[in-house]
Amino acid sequence: MRIPFTILLAVCICSIVFHPNHGTAQSYTRSVDIEPNSTIVFLGDSITYQAHYCEYVRSFFDTRYPQNRIRFINSGIPGHRAADAIVRFEQDVARWKPDLVLILFGMNDGGYQSLDTESRLPEYQRNMHTLEPYFRDGCRTRPS
16 A cells, blocks of 8 residues: 655755755655555654654554554664664664664754764764665665
8 A cells, every 4th residue: 555654854854964955954755655564663862762753653544544553663762873773773673674664863963063064964974874775675684
């Protein structure tokens, strides 16, 4: 089943990494295939951990598609950055065999300071790009 799904928060965070004009957040709407009994993992920091965004998404699916029995896993850990996700990939992502992973990092990577394009931003970009191959081949194992 194809379900229209707006991934605004994840795109706002990742747009800093992937957009050529660093910091130009854009909202995208795309369709993602979410089959019945799918697993969705939210991988992130304390904002993910507090679960507001996760619960909005869960409520959306539970109220509109209750028969699909989608499983939601919150893998948010307070204080963590994108680099930490690389270390905890198998424990917090791969073991769940997810069908969709929403990567929600950025606040701790930025250090709650003005955007530092000389050190913090390039490190964040490297870490996010390092995560990308982890999500190929169905998130089953760490890339070699």
